Amino acid sequence: MNYKLPAIIQGGMGAGVSGWRLARAVSQTGQLGVVSGTALDVILARRLQLGDPDGHVLRALELFPISGVAERILDRYYVPGGKSKDEPFRVKPMSSLESSRMVDDLLVAGNFVEVFLAKEGHQGQVGINYLEKIQLPTLASLYGAMLAGVDWVLMGAGIPKSVPGILDQLAEGQPVELKMNVFGAEAEDQFVSRFEPQVFSQGQVSKLARPKFAAIVAAATLASMLLKRSNGRIDGFIVEGPTAGGHNAPPRGKTQLNEAGEPIYGERDLAKAEAFRKLGLPFWLAGSYGTPERVLEAVDAGAAGVQVGTAFAYCEESDLVDEIKNRVLQATATDQVRVFTDPVASPAGFPFKVVQLENTLSEKAIYDERLRVCDLGYLRHAYRKENGGLGWRCPAEPVDEYLRKGGREEDTCGRKCICNALLGNIGLEQVQKDGSHERFLVTSGDDACGLWRFLKPGSLRYSAADVVDYLLSPLTAREIAAKPALAFDGPLD
Numbered sequence: 001m002n003y004k005l006p007a008i009i010q011g012g013m014g015a016g017v018s019g020w021r022l023a024r025a026v027s028q029t030g031q032l033g034v035v036s037g038t039a040l041d042v043i044l045a046r047r048l049q050l051g052d053p054d055g056h057v058l059r060a061l062e063l064f065p066i067s068g069v070a071e072r073i074l075d076r077y078y079v080p081g082g083k084s085k086d087e088p089f090r091v092k093p094m095s096s097l098e099s100s101r102m103v104d105d106l107l108v109a110g111n112f113v114e115v116f117l118a119k120e121g122h123q124g125q126v127g128i129n130y131l132e133k134i135q136l137p138t139l140a141s142l143y144g145a146m147l148a149g150v151d152w153v154l155m156g157a158g159i160p161k162s163v164p165g166i167l168d169q170l171a172e173g174q175p176v177e178l179k180m181n182v183f184g185a186e187a188e189d190q191f192v193s194r195f196e197p198q199v200f201s202q203g204q205v206s207k208l209a210r211p212k213f214a215a216i217v218a219a220a221t222l223a224s225m226l227l228k229r230s231n232g233r234i235d236g237f238i239v240e241g242p243t244a245g246g247h248n249a250p251p252r253g254k255t256q257l258n259e260a261g262e263p264i265y266g267e268r269d270l271a272k273a274e275a276f277r278k279l280g281l282p283f284w285l286a287g288s289y290g291t292p293e294r295v296l297e298a299v300d301a302g303a304a305g306v307q308v309g310t311a312f313a314y315c316e317e318s319d320l321v322d323e324i325k326n327r328v329l330q331a332t333a334t335d336q337v338r339v340f341t342d343p344v345a346s347p348a349g350f351p352f353k354v355v356q357l358e359n360t361l362s363e364k365a366i367y368d369e370r371l372r373v374c375d376l377g378y379l380r381h382a383y384r385k386e387n388g389g390l391g392w393r394c395p396a397e398p399v400d401e402y403l404r405k406g407g408r409e410e411d412t413c414g415r416k417c418i419c420n421a422l423l424g425n426i427g428l429e430q431v432q433k434d435g436s437h438e439r440f441l442v443t444s445g446d447d448a449c450g451l452w453r454f455l456k457p458g459s460l461r462y463s464a465a466d467v468v469d470y471l472l473s474p475l476t477a478r479e480i481a482a483k484p485a486l487a488f489d490g491p492l493d
């Protein structure tokens with residue numbers, strides 16, 4: 001069987017911005033739709049507490065292939081008719097190294113549901129995107145996505161050198177482990193997370209298809225190191241530049257800030273397509289590639305195509321709440337969008353692009369009003385405790401707790417709880433103990449300033465298919481079809 005490489009990859013956008021609706025709509029155009037794999041456990045639990053009004057989640061759970069899992073999740077989280085607006089969501093247990101049945105159930109089923117729904121009713125390919133930095137949920141998440149037949153796994157924000165081999169092992173039903181990055185760990189320490197497919201599935205599932213794997217990188221040196229050191233097959237690279245939405249790789253060398261306080265990127269930070277061509281694998285360019293001219297430019301440089309995020313984030317099928325879409329699209333129509341590359345906001349430690357929007361957490365005064373709390377914990381850092389055990393801390397958690405765990409006060413300054421804010425952006429915000437609702441913090445690439453190009457007079461709506469049609473305008477599509485560089489078609493395992 002052959003597969004055709006997509007010219008357009010709709011980038012994975014967390015948390016939940018590229019949900020199954022968006023990925024499905026893109027896949028149906030013949031391009032690669034990608035769901036975000038971040039926080040799908042809590043997204044599943046919260047959608048069920050809102051009563052799953054359209055019944056899609058319930059339908060997918062009914063088809064979950066391992067008995068008992070869906071029943072346990074529904075027992076604990078399903079609220080027929082939905083919770084009231086001011087009632088808090090039930091707190092989900094955080095992941096830890098010791099696996100817990102409910103944590104694994106939610107991770108496996110959450111990833112299954114998202115991919116299953118994105119793939120339902122058509123033949124297009126669907127990918128899932130993870131951040132390497134978020135390690136604890138990775139193994140169970142990959143398994144859940146593979147149970148639903150995910151076609152591609154894309155991973156950035158780190159060095160995912162052991163993931164290709166993990167995909168091979170999961171496909172064979174073998175137990176897998178992932179070494180944790182632990183601050184202060186000593187040579188003899190063994191901090192690993194484990195997942196055993198046969199135990200989880202009680203022998204009900206044996207072999208699965210091995211998805212293709214693409215690493216998201218900012219530099220060819222990292223790509224080349226991954227090719228040498230990874231423990232399994234890599235099928236391509238996404239090359240992401242510093243104007244892309246979400247997290248960005250820091251500038252090379254010592255970070256310097258401009259007057260506004262943003263990291264300064266230079267020529268050295270722009271990856272060279274030439275270096276990627278030499279690696280011999282398909283690659284896609286990302287970061288402000290959302291126009292037909294830029295698509296052609298990428299293809300001319302030898303890329304298989306482009307990965308685009310921001311343009312898809314504001315289309316009808318994305319799961320950003322309408323209020324955010326409308327406000328940003330209205331502002332883009334009058335040229336008033338400003339995107340700030342915040343060097344410290346994200347606890348992940350990478351620069352993070354933030355759309356400056358009144359009354360959201362982009363404003364310091366609004367953030368300072370927020371009750372500092374860490375109850376989701378995806379971006380916590382692992383550290384070695386004095387007694388040799390494993391501890392977890394987040395620089396956005398209450399400062400005294402962070403200090404008690406040995407963290408440094410300066411690391412807490414300007415940090416924002418992205419986990420809670422991003423869930424708010426997709427309408428799943430928590431109601432905290434003081435009765436406050438978590439607020440928005442919106443990320444987008446610099447391309448947010450040009451979104452007016454998708455708007456028709458009198459309307460703030462456009463679809464994922466509009467974006468694909470625009471990017472592959474007839475001229476572009478014809479030229480792409482004629483490019484020998486795109487003859488990367490290869491056998492599917």
Ligand SMILES: Cc1cc2nc3c(=O)[nH]c(=O)nc-3n(C[C@H](O)[C@H](O)[C@H](O)COP(=O)(O)O)c2cc1C
Pocket residue numbers: 010011012013014015017036038129130131155156157216240243244245246247286287288289290307308309310311313443444445446447
């Ligand atoms: C709202 C939003 C969320 C994103 N979240 C992620 C993410 O969770 N993981 C990731 O690898 N990339 C993420 N990205 C980056 C996109 O996948 C894509 O590479 C990028 O948006 C491409 O650049 P562009 O924004 O200029 O189109 C995000 C982008 C946006 C706009």
